[in-house]
Amino acid sequence: MERFKKLPPTTPLKARQVTLVTNHFRLNPTGRTVFRYDVAMSHTRMVKGTEKIRDLCKGDRDDAAILERNRRCLALMDAAFAAAPFASTSAAVIYDNSKTLIAAEELDMRQCACIRLEGGTIPPGFINHPRFKEGYFTIQITPTSSNHRLVINDLEAALAGDEANPDRSLRQFLEILTNQETLKKNSFMAFYGNLYSREAADQRKLREARILKSGMSKGARIIGSSSDLVAALVLDSKKATFFDDTNKNGLAGNIRELLNRAPNDAPSRVHINDFDRPDIVKYIKDLRVYCLNKPDNTFQISGLTREPLRNVFFDMGGEQLSVLEYHQRDGARLAYSHWPAVIVQSPRGRNYFPIEVLGVCEGQRVPISKQTPGQMKVVVNDCAVLPNVRFAEIHQMLNALNLASTTPNRYLQAFGVTIDVRPMKITAYRRQAPKIVYGGNIKVQYDDVKGSWFSSGPYVLPAKIPKWFVVYDGIDQRTVQQFVGVLQQAMKDKRMEVAQPKYMEMKVAGMDAFLSSIVKSLKPGERSPFVLFTDANEDSHAFLKLQEAKHQIVTQHLRTKTVRECIEPRKKLTVGNILNKLNCKNFGLNHLVAPDHEKNYLQKADVMVLGYDVSHPEPQSPQDRRLGIPPSTPSVVGFSFNGGQNPEMFIGDYQFCPPRQERVDILESRIQWMLKVFNDHRKKLPERIVVVRDGVSEGQLDMVLQHEMASIRRGAAMIKEGYKPKFLLVVATKRHQKRFFIDKSNGEVDNSMPLTVIDHTVVRPDVTEFFMQSHKAIKGTAKVPAYTVLQNELGMSLDEIQAFLMGLCFEHQIVSSPISIPEPVYQADQWASRGHSNVLAFFRVMDIEDPEDPSKKMINRYLKPVEDPLPGRPKFEYDWTRISKLLCYRGRRLEKTRANA
Structure with missing residues (x-):
């Protein structure tokens, strides 16, 4: 990409200026040179007379596997340093627990180019491991092919090259450096710039075998202008949902919780039936677990058997042996033989395990696909904290990294970097709001504090709906007609031209055939009729919208609860929002916008x-x-x-x-x-x-x-x-880590106001970047x-x-x-x-039998x-x-x- 001119910031009106406090903490590197190295680790052992080498820096990409791999790499690096001290002090070396090591001094390649660990030099946690107790480990530390020497206060060099793909060497150094104390203490789990606390005080038990863990999102930036470059640490508090790894009964305890069974319910009374099975399978599929009696043996679950554990057999030396009996012989006391067995699919075939011999590996985030809307709502509410709370959490995380406490950070000292513990402040400004225009050239006043306006007057382009249908299920027609009456009056006020609807009672399953019949009745070029459908079924929305796409008929789905609420006089805002949607869906437009510099705009x-x-x-x-x-x-x-x-x-x-x-x-x-x-x-x-x-x-x-x-x-x-x-x-x-707060005179902070713009000081110096908040934060802390x-x-x-x-x-x-x-x-x-x-x-x-080929x-x-x-x-x-x-x-x-x- 060709370099282009960075645009200068705007010149705002002084009356609209505002002081903001950020979550940027200035880093002050000295003129030292640090040295960057690549790290390779491998384990070598003999298998059936053949030497087998395993790369320890690579492997499965699930959360638990990454954490365990990083833990092993750190243990091996510490053991390598003990066996062959390749730096003057351990603090003079920082390591990302994977493939990157940075030293405050140039390392002696004779010492660290190839370090072999075996026998007594192997870390204690590896001695009894089923795969690692034999053979030897090799640690290779070699200079990076580019930017091996890095002058840590040369911020200009860090910006050299392509603006769209800048060099990250300096920022990587600062990120590893500020992480180092927590990584060494193992007090946080690290995932690609996000760190989550391992402390029990920083987590909250959620329902359905999940835990909400607190932590932080952090990164280093080069900010400012070309004449005043600054290195800064950006730090924000963060929370995430994890699978519960604390249940004393392991995976079986989690399953009981999913089944909503009381602790005193006897195992024989706790069943996984056909209704519960899909939720259980969804929860455990791809979950990494370990054998309670062999914690080093971890694997991901593929599914559940259809048969109960007592009826699951496998071949052992030509003999058919039940999985139940095998584990009982191994000393397991099993109370859930009526539960299905866990399936583990490996390259060699299938293996089976009783649920109750398994524990959940630490540090596995729950993906969105495994969370229900109800679960997501709870988490969103937990994460939506007020500005003062978030600001305090940010400072707590700064202390957790040992970047602001009274105890010196030995890694910062060794590399000659200090940090300003007071966050950077900036002068931002608020833009003027655009003008909002409705039909009849009616201009409405924007509320500069509330961040909204009162919708009045007709639509700019009122929709015409000559034919529409009201289809309902699980609600009486009289209530539906009352709602339609309210809607029609609002339509009239907005100058929409709408015919009388046809009413039909029908379940969502009938919408495919119904919309198909509408399509067949349309004349060439005739506009789509409109179908309003209401029911109480949570699953019907997706099916209805699939049919809309298939048949190209405009639909609107409303919950029956919403229909009943709209009959109440105080729910005018809800009716208005529904009407706004209906007008837009039916080729209408509600209002126009006239911003500053209107000559450049859409009209x-x-x-x-x-x-x-x-x-x-x-x-x-x-x-x-x-x-x-x-x-x-x-x-x-x-x-x-x-x-x-x-x-x-x-x-x-x-x-x-x-x-x-x-x-x-x-x-x-x-x-x-x-x-x-x-x-x-x-x-x-x-x-x-x-x-x-x-x-x-x-x-x-x-x-x-x-x-x-x-x-x-x-x-x-x-x-x-x-x-x-x-x-x-x-x-x-x-999706970024930057936060901005109003700096109140009493020492507290609040959300920045709508229309706020930040276009200097904390922006990239090499590219035109700015932050702009158009909206008012309704809940929690504003994200600009x-x-x-x-x-x-x-x-x-x-x-x-x-x-x-x-x-x-x-x-x-x-x-x-x-x-x-x-x-x-x-x-x-x-x-x-x-x-x-x-x-x-x-x-x-389409997940049904093909009539032309029942096997598919x-x-x-x-x-x-x-x-x-x-x-x-x-x-x-x-x-x-x-x-x-x-x-x-x-x-x-x-x-x-x-x-x-």
């Missing part, structure tokens, strides 16, 4: 704004990969752009891609579709294209520039010969999104860019307040989520052969292009409306 109709986001599935389990099972959940790319009837009307779609593919390779064709739809409504192509990419990591910025933007440009060039629009490219992200400007062919000033993006945050249309990120990015995320939900529902619906499932029809499959990889994969055509909106009846409102 000029020469600018297209594109937002896109990628939603990835969780990694496929090692067992499924070994079995050659093709991944059944794709990555989903969500898109949104202002291609609707009005220049401020954002619409969108999603598309499925091979799983875990971060780079978006479908942009070339998708930009052509967007430009075509834009041209259909504006009768011209946009001269300017603003691209807002949802958050990617710093290391992926080069990918966005070199691959994704190149695809967008190629696609645009194919639309029309000589067509060369100019681009503004901005990356927006909320970060924006990085990667390309600016439009020649806009930073003030103009901020005004443009702030305007987009007011374009949500559903609520009378700005959202936290620009609308096209927010919608793109919602489209990606909708695509993810639809594909999961599609796989559930219907979903198998969507498999295709893999071209040149790698050894051990699946020979078939799902045809995501074909599934996309079936479930996406492009080129179909609803492509020009906001169906996912």
